[in-house]
Amino acid sequence: MFGRGEERGNERYRAPRVEILEQGDAVVLRAEMPGIAKEDFEINVEGDELTIRGKRKTIDSRLRLVYAESDQADFARTFALGHELDTSKVDAKVDRGVLTLTIYKKKEVLPKKISIAVE
DSSP, rough: OOOOTTETTTTEEOOOEEEEETTTTTTEEEOOTTTTOOEEEEEETTEEEEEEOOOOOOTTSOOOOOOOSSSSSSSEEEEOOOOOOOEEEEEEEEEEEEEEEEEEGGGGOOOOOOOOOOO
C-alpha cells in the first residue's frame, strides 16, 4: 500500500483514509479523498489488486501559494482482494469527497439455505 507522502518516480501520493465493511453479499470500501472531482478518479482492478487514484487540480498558475495546511499530493492506494470477491461486479460512487466502492462476493461463496425434504 502507498504510504502518506510516498513518492513513486517523480510523483507524490497520499494514502486516503479508508474503512472497509462487510455487508451480506458485498464488501464496501469508503475512502476519504476530499477535493477530487468525479472525473478525476481512477479505479482499476488487475488480478487480485484494486487500485484507487484521485488527481487533485493544480493551483491556478496566476496565483501564488502563500500558505497551505492541506497536502497538495494526489491520492493513491492499492488493496489486495480476497478470492471470494467478484471483480467484475464493482459499483462506485462519490459523495462529498468520499469514494464508496461496493465489491460483490461470488455467488459460490454466499451462504446457501438447504431445505429438508419431507418423506
